Amino acid sequence: MADKTIHAAGxxxxxxxPRLRIAVVQRSKDDRWVLPRGKLKRNEDPVAGAQREALxxxxxxxxxxxxxxxxxxxxxxxxxxVQFWRMQAALQxxxxxxxxxxxxxxxxxxKAVRRLSYPLEKLFLxxxxxxxxxxxxxxxxxxxxxxxAAAKSAKRRAARSSRRRT
Numbered sequence: 394m395a396d397k398t399i400h401a402a403g404x405x406x407x408x409x410x411p412r413l414r415i416a417v418v419q420r421s422k423d424d425r426w427v428l429p430r431g432k433l434k435r436n437e438d439p440v441a442g443a444q445r446e447a448l449x450x451x452x453x454x455x456x457x458x459x460x461x462x463x464x465x466x467x468x469x470x471x472x473x474x475v476q477f478w479r480m481q482a483a484l485q486x487x488x489x490x491x492x493x494x495x496x497x498x499x500x501x502x503x504k505a506v507r508r509l510s511y512p513l514e515k516l517f518l519x520x521x522x523x524x525x526x527x528x529x530x531x532x533x534x535x536x537x538x539x540x541x542a543a544a545k546s547a548k549r550r551a552a553r554s555s556r557r558r559t
């Protein structure tokens with residue numbers, strides 16, 4: 394029987410201020426620096442799991458934004474898939490770090506990439522980091538603009554149609 398895939402989730406956790414910074418965390422068990430991430434609980438939604446892990450490992454409440462990608466690697470003969478979302482952290486921590494985390498640092502993108510211990514995570518952050526630092530427009534605002542444009546267009550069509558009838 395084949396071993397089951399390990400599912401995990403995490404975030405590219407960004408904090409505001411004069412310059413945006415990305416969270417990297419140091420694990421207590423091996424002193425390695427990683428992005429905030431962890432295994433999903435049984436039947437846990439990946440977005441909820443990513444948000445939970447970010448809070449536990451950075452101490453900051455986060456807003457989950459868009460999905461930025463996933464990495465896959467092998468752990469003790471099993472595949473592990475880690476999905477990542479861009480997250481916006483509150484400016485101040487609201488919780489203590491979990492005991493598995495020795496430290497959290499908020500670094501500019503280039504320093505965050507260098508600080509990470511695993512080459513695969515370095516490559517991943519290097520590739521998605523710039524897009525994670527760009528502010529995003531809310532979809533609702535874009536939808537409102539689309540709805541307004543559609544209403545204007547319908548109004549123009551109705552006006553043209555009524556002029557033709559007269």
